[in-house]
Amino acid sequence: MWNKEERILSDDAHEMKANSEQVREMKLTNAVQRGIEQGKRRQKKRLLSYGGGAFITAVVIVLFILSSIDFPDNGENSLTGQPVTRSVTTKSWSDSDLFIEAPGLNKALGNVLSNDLIQPVYQSTEKNGYRFEVLGAVTDGRKLYILYNINNKTDQMIYHVGESFRYGSYEDSGLGASTELAQSGDSYIQPNSTKNFIYATNLPESKIYTSHQAIYEINVYKENQSQTSIEVAFDLDINRFASQTDSFDINKTMQIDDQKIHINKVVYTPLHTYLDLEYDSSNTKDISQLINPVLIGKAGEKSEKLFYPKVLTPSNSDLFSKENQRTLVFYSSKLNHFDSIALNIQGISALEEEQKKIVIDLSKNEIVQAPDNDLQMIKSSEEADVGDVLFLREIENAVTLRSGSMWLDSQFQDADGVSHDQEPSGGVRASGFSTSSKDDIGEDHYSYNFGADAVNYPQPLTIKIKRYWNPILEDQTLQLYSSSK
Known part of the structure; x- marks a missing residue:
């Protein structure tokens, strides 16, 4: 059980944040989802044309010369077949101030920004008067954040409507992905102005990534014109936090109201803490939610409680092969080792099948x-x-x-x-x-x-x-x- 004052303060903050963001999030999320679906349909058609052997003009990646040194890659993008110029930036990360007060910023990313853990990218490209730059990115192999901006060099207002992410041969489906503004307002970009964005998505841990090359693509819309697709390629180190990751295979079972919950694994990274679980297939009730799960870690005299996780399910992510799998995503831990780990829950929310x-x-x-x-x-x-x-x-x-x-x-x-x-x-x-x-x-x-x-x-x-x-x-x-x- 947690401290009452801590709970009240957290709940009040959560409620105020939800109320202030409701309208902005609804507009942005709807636009992003429409853009994702349109982008996916367009991408499938493009992949078919590549598969048929048609030659497509290569997308030119305009590199930010002043902050980068180019190292040509004679290979091709394994997904699209397009020749790609890759580069390694020599510029250090220096733009946390642009994102640290983003209205929708979560504690995990705020911690990464504050501790200078962003991988600098600073790669850009320009098309139809829109300059798109990926400033930085960070991933622990499960969660991915991309920090970027769009500069509108035209004389008309433009609108950021969608995006997609590819990593080697892996293409993110967009399910569970989100886009946040780094400042209050909407995603309309006025002429001769720039707006910053945060893209977040989930990566499948079981996927074997054979390439370090990532491609992030955005869609920009101008009134009475078709969407413009722009992409930036950059190197992304998915194993960057491998030495700072603690993974524990658990394989234990909780039983509440005769319903079994199998706890499979706990993983601690600098970004998040993940708890993988599975509801037993023989359960007589459909569990929709664990009530107030708290992950309790201890190291010597220090004790830590992680509260209020986000829950990944087959409905909001494409990470799972079974409908009864779940992942609880907590904030990152401040402990540097673990003498013990425990999970406390107050119950479950569940219905018999005939009640559903x-x-x-x-x-x-x-x-x-x-x-x-x-x-x-x-x-x-x-x-x-x-x-x-x-x-x-x-x-x-x-x-x-x-x-x-x-x-x-x-x-x-x-x-x-x-x-x-x-x-x-x-x-x-x-x-x-x-x-x-x-x-x-x-x-x-x-x-x-x-x-x-x-x-x-x-x-x-x-x-x-x-x-x-x-x-x-x-x-x-x-x-x-x-x-x-």
Whole structure:
């Protein structure tokens, strides 16, 4: 259990940050995702043309001569077949001040910036009046951050709409990738101005990287014109922190409410701490969340607790071969060795398989079945169509237990078993989750548009639940590692 004041301060900071960034993040994320999808479609077509033997004009990498020394590489990019000029910069990293106060900066990257751990790149290229420079990058083999800027040399406003990353023969799918501005505002870039960005993605640990060459590509959009794709190639040392990495094979099991959780590995790096786990395939309940996992490390008289991890799943990353695999991503550790490691959790959020659905009668505007009696269904707005509804739920102990938001399938079935696609919601209120630290109350609201014709479908209608907060409290601590054994 952690100190109460520490929890309250963390929760209040989290809430203020979420509220201040909500609108900016929504705009930027939507644009980035659209750009990623368009870029991926374009890249697939380009790869087909290369495979067919067509000759494509090489992309010229404009090197920043004043800060680099060129070392020509007579080989080709193993992915695209394009000739590439690689270079090694002689310039030291000196631009942390541009990123250290980024609104969306996480503690891990802030720590790397503060401790001068960024690998300097300073490679740039220019196309159609847009200058794109990768300033620096850092990876521990699992997490990757790229710090870059875009300079608009045209007389029109431009918009950064997407990106992609390739490393040797590996191409990132974009699932779980994110782009953050290094300053407040939006990603519009005015004429004769520059904006800085932070790209973050997850790399598969199991992937064997046979090349040090990375290629980062961005898409830039100007009104009434097609997107411009620009890429920069640079060397990226994926093993840079190998000597500073501690890895522990655990292979132990926790059991809560008869549900088994296998803890496979813990990895400490200067960027993050990773805990790999797997839910047992024979579990009778679908576990959506571990409640308040805390990783406790000890070294001599020093003890350290790592809280509030991000969770990587098959839904938000492409790292896993199984649906029941998860990775908890904590902040980096300050300990330089470990005498013992333990994991404490307060329980799980889980549902029986038959509970994982919401059944409604749209003609009567009522819920027929739900996992509990707390869920309400109302019209999204007075002007909304009859098929546009809002599911609303108030949750107690939302802050204390770090409850998660609801997530529903994008398809639903009518009473005859016919599947229908959810339509874009026209309601005023979008889906979301808000909490109040003062009252320890959460409000989960989820907009769902069945469509105007759905009232005429055979009733009732059934939606599968992908995630739903259903806490099963059972405080447990598992000793993962001890040097004395």
